[in-house]
Amino acid sequence: MKILSSLNIGENNVERLEKKFDCVEFYMYKDIEQAGDHLEDAEIFVTFGFDTTADLIEKMKKLKWIQCMSTGIDMLPFETLKERNILLTNVTGIHGIPIAEYVMAVILNDRIDGFRLYEQQKNKIWKRKMNFEEVFGKTITILGTGTIGKEIARKAKAFDMKTIGVNTSGKPVDYFDEIFPTCELNKALSQGDFVVDTLPLTHETKKILGKEQFASMKDSAYFINIGRGATVDEGALIEALQNHIIRGAALDVFEKEPLPQDSPLWTMKNVSITPHISGLSNMYMNRAVPIFEHNLKTYIEGKEDYINKVDLNKEY
Amino acid sequence: MKILSSLNIGENNVERLEKKFDCVEFYMYKDIEQAGDHLEDAEIFVTFGFDTTADLIEKMKKLKWIQCMSTGIDMLPFETLKERNILLTNVTGIHGIPIAEYVMAVILNDRIDGFRLYEQQKNKIWKRKMNFEEVFGKTITILGTGTIGKEIARKAKAFDMKTIGVNTSGKPVDYFDEIFPTCELNKALSQGDFVVDTLPLTHETKKILGKEQFASMKDSAYFINIGRGATVDEGALIEALQNHIIRGAALDVFEKEPLPQDSPLWTMKNVSITPHISGLSNMYMNRAVPIFEHNLKTYIEGKEDYINKVDLNKEY
Missing domain, CATH: 3.40.50.720 (NAD(P)-binding Rossmann-like Domain)
Known part of the structure; x- marks a missing residue:
């Protein structure tokens, strides 16, 4: 199961998650431009959301789940997500x-x-x-x-x-x-x-x-x-x-x-x-990654207890 | 009983205190330079302390009590106060x-x-x-x-x-x-x-x-x-x-x-x-005047329950 991340969640976190979940292959880039062929293969997409356009989703043929590592998701292409029935989770609560x-x-x-x-x-x-x-x-x-x-x-x-x-x-x-x-x-x-x-x-x-x-x-x-x-x-x-x-x-x-x-x-x-910095902090990933980790376990085990699953109709 | 104040504690407060305590005559100035003859007569001196030199105390022949309307009293001439046995109170606690x-x-x-x-x-x-x-x-x-x-x-x-x-x-x-x-x-x-x-x-x-x-x-x-x-x-x-x-x-x-x-x-x-402003506030007099008022009552009634009486030997 391929995971594409367009942000740096920390090499240590990637290693740990790959060790914990055998089935997982991680491709982590600084931004989406560098993702290349992995766009097409990725089943899971970890992103801040800014890069997540309808065009991008179009290219991600196998995409089933987006873990947004921010709280604001208003820029996401909800119509496309609904059509493809893509799972969306975010990190509400850490800010x-x-x-x-x-x-x-x-x-x-x-x-x-x-x-x-x-x-x-x-x-x-x-x-x-x-x-x-x-x-x-x-x-x-x-x-x-x-x-x-x-x-x-x-x-x-x-x-x-x-x-x-x-x-x-x-x-x-x-x-x-x-x-x-x-x-x-x-x-x-x-x-x-x-x-x-x-x-x-x-x-x-x-x-x-x-x-x-x-x-x-x-x-x-x-x-x-x-x-x-x-x-x-x-x-x-x-x-x-x-x-x-x-x-x-x-x-x-x-x-x-x-x-x-x-x-x-x-x-x-x-x-x-100030340039949209109020939520930035040295503690950001320490709080966001555990949410992703929980959701990844839920996803792999086919359960439903996601943290911060977004209702695509309500858009929050 | 003459009270000299070298700071503005508010006209309304002066009026109220004169009404409350019959025996009291208030002389309030913006600074000590304007006090003139009242220096010699004043029994009680209300001050921020900056003006309170040994020379000044010398001139205040009838002075018995200084109500310092600030907390820091390190600039006061303690030797002179001790010689004259002048009562000193301050407003510790309001900052x-x-x-x-x-x-x-x-x-x-x-x-x-x-x-x-x-x-x-x-x-x-x-x-x-x-x-x-x-x-x-x-x-x-x-x-x-x-x-x-x-x-x-x-x-x-x-x-x-x-x-x-x-x-x-x-x-x-x-x-x-x-x-x-x-x-x-x-x-x-x-x-x-x-x-x-x-x-x-x-x-x-x-x-x-x-x-x-x-x-x-x-x-x-x-x-x-x-x-x-x-x-x-x-x-x-x-x-x-x-x-x-x-x-x-x-x-x-x-x-x-x-x-x-x-x-x-x-x-x-x-x-x-910053220019020594951390204690300044719109609430200052609202908190300082009640302390002075309590002490004035104590002084007039000859009691001993002063708020913030300073030990002239310990200097606090």
Whole structure:
């Protein structure tokens, strides 16, 4: 059974898996361009998903299972996968810790006006007159209460913040003081001093944050997006930032990535741009490979207890 | 009973206190230069401490009590205070929250390489190749386990860090996984991925961190000082940073403040300088004034239950 990987999951992991599962032959490349003939033979495909186009699937005649080693799968060709009845699994759940660390980093950097302090240092300026507002007692509204949202809420509680979550049903979740169902989104947004978007991109979440939603927020609100760029109407966000409808934003994801050179976001004083890195971490493979390993055993043994099997109709 | 304040504690607070305590007359100025004749009359002096020299105390012939509205009192003329038997109280305990927020901000900014991301943005660079090491699982060694140290440890636990504390006796303290007595300082230092100095300046802590202590630390250690600059041998620190004995530092306090223009610290790539702001916060007076108010009641009623009465011999 041939496995093709278009990413480096570690030589040690490959060796271990080949030893553990006799029937398995591993072909691991840095990217899909180098895969050559193995495209046609591979039954299992391990990928970050960016390379997984309908054309590629077309060429992978024997493909039965895609293990996506990321969480966001919105770029995958779902129609093709459905036609071929290809199994799709991902690694949802492993991003909670690094992304929550990133979110608290940008919130606290905003709190201490870190970039201004950095510029002062570059100019050897000792100036103590600053308006510091503690995050203590502030409210954080988190869209999505899955692994990522919950981990952010957990950390926010250690800063004595009030945590508000938004999820489909409005059901209670640990570490959240209050939960609103999606139909009360604007009400939840109106309370947040910080608003964090952790949403995946689905039919339901596409441009869920538009002009009306930014208008619902406090004018002192700081918006953070580590979910998917397309959950936001980026034009409406830019307008809200330019017209001070909200105070500022830290954005790690965008409608189009890399963020185009001509995007006004790059140079806006109240916007912090990072290149979709919030989920990256030295611990990534340590958490992702065990999920693949479990699923590989399940696949070989013909069982059904996959971790993170994606419903191709719901697309999550 | 005349009270002179060389800082603004808020007009509303002055009014309230004058109403509450009939015998009290308040004279509040922005700084001591404006106090004029009231220097001679004042029985109670409310100050941040920076202006409180032996000369000043000399002029304040009727002075009986100094309420210092900061925690650091090392600059006060203790000999003069002892001769005159002047009561000294401070506001120890109110800095835990803002300083812990600052400490987590600089730790997390280091974690996401925030200044590099900021420079990338300024140059419109979308570059995702970075080495992110989560703080998850890292060890934080905190010197001092008082209000500030404990609050830092509490927040660090929400990031699943291992928390090591150092205090005089080695007695256990909440939120610390392990405590070392001061005599085992170097052992505690050797374990920290992050080392935080929260120490006040006393006879015992002066230059407690020198060449030997920096050598004890991991070469990957990141040092944070929010205590007092003079608890560190600054020359030894600079050498340790220049020679990569430790990885980097975030410094909010210095041997001499403002940090002199010719200090090499200003321009070191692995050093983040902030102008003694870690304790500043919008909540400062909300927490400091109630302490003064309690002490004023105690003073007027001739009782002894002062909050934060300083032992003039121990200097804390």
